[in-house]
Amino acid sequence: MADATERQSLAEITAERGWSRRVSDRVDIYLRGPARVRVIWQGDEAISGGSRYHDDGMEQYTRDLATVKGWLTH
Template identity: 45%
Template sequence: MTTGTEERQSVAQLAEEQDWQRRVSSDERGDIFNRGTVRIRAVWEGDAKLCGATLFHDEMYESYTREVRTLRAWFRR
């Protein structure tokens, strides 16, 4: 289990292992992940707490979560 301060980095590492491209937003609060036609945007409060994440398919909104567990599941699809 990861601590809160490691959570953002742990999520980024999982995404990289699953061949997702990562970009950090200009305000450094968000991570944008892309793979094919799927995009995930995660917004963080520091590196410890996920504020929320959205999942898009073909630029269409599909789902929203505030749970890191759900965010991790999206990367494994």
């Protein structure tokens, strides 16, 4: 079995924490209650950017994968 990619690992971690995930090509959208996180990927190991929303209002944007992981795991 091949090693998991960053994208696969993030999907597994978020599923354990109650996030649902929708995938559309390079974009993963994570939903939990009024929170939504949109991640745009460059391949499966790096992101172009991520946005965090609450009640459809954008709160934050980052290009740092560690920041996105923080949003989704805390």
